[in-house]
Amino acid sequence: MGEALDAYYSLVRNNLIRQMRSYSFLLIVLITLFVGYASVPSASDGYQVFYIGGVRGIYNSAWLGGMVTMLSTLLVWLFAFFMLRSQISEDGRLKVGQIVASTPVSNFRYIASKAISNFVVLVAIEVILFLAFMVMQLIRGESYQLQINDYLSPFVIIVMPSMLVLAALTVFFDVFPGIKGVIGNIIFFALWICFSVISIASPNNFWDVFGLESIRTDMVQEATLHYPFLATSEEGGSFGYYSNDGDVATFIWQGVDWDSHLLTLRLIWACIAICILILSSLVFNRFRNERSKKNPLAIQQLIGLSDAKVQAKPALDHYEFKLTPVSKERKLRIGRLARADLFVMLKDNSIWWYIIVLGCLGGSLLLSLDRIGSWMPVVAVLPIALWSQMGTREKYHFTWDMIASSCPPLYRFFSVWFAGIAASLLVSAGVLVRYAIEQQWSSVGSWLVAAVFIPTLAMTLGMISGSRKLFEVLYMLLWYLGPINDIPYLDFLGATTDHSEIYAVATVILLAVALFVQQFKEKRFVSIAADKERIKQYSEGGMS
Secondary structure (H helix, E strand, O other): OHHHHHHHHHHHHHHHHHHHOOHHHHHHHHHHHHHHHHOOOOOOOOEEEEEEOOEEEOOOHHHHHHHHHHHHHHHHHHHHHHHHOOHHHHHHHOOOHHHHHOOOOOHHHHHHHHHHHHHHHHHHHHHHHHHHHHHHHHHHOOOOOOOHHHHHHHHHHHHHHHHHHHHHHHHHHHHOOOOOOHHHHHHHHHHHHHHHHHHHHOOOHHHOOOOHHHHHHHHHHHHHHHOHHHHHOOOOOEEEEEEOOOOOEEEOOOOOOOOHHHHHHHHHHHHHHHHHHHHHHHHOOOOOOHHHHHOOOHHHHHHOOOOOOOOOOOOOOOOOOOOOOOOOOOOOOHHHHHHHHHHHHHHOOOHHHHHHHHHHHHHHHHOOOOOHHHHHHHHHHOOHHHHOOOOOHHHHOOOHHHHHOOOOHHHHHHHHHHHHHHHHHHHOHHHHHHHHHOOOHHHHHHHHHHHHHHHHHHHHHHHHHOOOHHHHHHHHHHHHHHHHOOOHHHOOOOOOOOOHHHHHHHHHHHHHHHHHHHHHHHHHHHHHHHHHHHHHHHHHOOOO
16 A cells, blocks of 8 residues: 555655656746736726626625636636646656656556646646735735635635546546547537536536535625615626626625535546546557557567567678768758648648548538628638648757758748748638639638738747647637627637738747747757767767
8 A cells, every 4th residue: 555655655755756847837936826816906906807798796705715716727728728728648758658667557556647747736726826816906905814714615615626627638638539639628618618608608507517506696696685786687796807887886795605506516526537537547548559559560570579589680890881871952942841731731641631621622612691690600620620730840859959950941831831821722722712713802802811910820829839729729719709609809710800910019029039039949959969069079089
């Protein structure tokens, strides 16, 4: 028993240290602190974050404890999932998985250690956010009495079961076949939206994994007792940016009376998280690749255990190898490079992706003009797996050193950029042709701007972060708020309102930022290469 606990402790500690040393963890912490500050506005700031018909509770421990609980479960679920979801895939990419597979560590122990370390990271983020709200309570000064229990109770009852489910899902989405990549990100984003809608709109508390309904309902009921006009108001407590003029009416809210029914529901969600972990351990393939599955004798042949006897060949000491000379072209062709990059982007897609793209092309041509607006968001999300490769592929496949020495940096940059734009135009060709047939030239212009803006955004975020996740989560948010919910200035497709000028300027700015980051990385690569060469010369005694 003691050895098992020591093994768990070592696995969890190593995973936790690796997470907390990452830039993504630092970014999440900074976002958390900003949310903690912006979500507790003073009366003179002119806005509210949680809106109940223009009134709010006094900033005491109960009100801010409820606020931080609702906000944190909503936001941390979305951003922290993308930060933590690829821990097992990363072990496979770094060739650590083969070492793990050869050890006596069971599937469940390995899966559970990953989930527990993710859970500890999530709890650490939540603790920082709760501490930020405590500090904001003292800064706002409406109540100087810090009631720790008013913060601790919702943290234990609401937040911890929710984070336990999230930690289990980060592992499940990383081992279940078919949802490890972009498809899994899209599925989780849809799942997050469904849970958010259920938590806010449904009276059924069982599916409220975020725990919003119990807190929000109690806040609204208490506000209605103090201000009866809220009984006929449709604003039943919602999050967002709501401007207000003048002083805000306040009331005192003492918190939620936690009953046994609610505690039972939260315990059920904790049990669901354990069931997800068990299922994840059952489907975990223990880092077996497709080649070993198709050919079970591959490993035996590799280590020399096959029936055939292998005879050692004599060494060729004086054999002269003749290599093909490298021919250097006088002029590089950017079109050829872009075509090759586009081919690399497309090569990993399944046949079903091509069938869906062909269906979208045909549907875009057959739909009437008044219905094509509802079709546009579907077309705009299809190439997300292609765009997310931009600026990240070399780092992911450990080919940066080789690619960096192949051709000038600007040629590499613009070949990938042109390939991303070509992917946009390829998938959206049906929409463009349909608009051109109907002579909707403003819509054609808006879509062309979007076809350049999205790859530029992907290239910039990929160059900055070196990971696909940042672009995928930000693009999914922009896609959901803009084309899906018709928020005017976020509708980059121009389906409802044309803001192509704004996105054209944004494209130029993003392109300049991406070029700057690319040049910075290139100089850093040259500097590191020079340092390696000097170290090599020193070790060989070539320099004094």
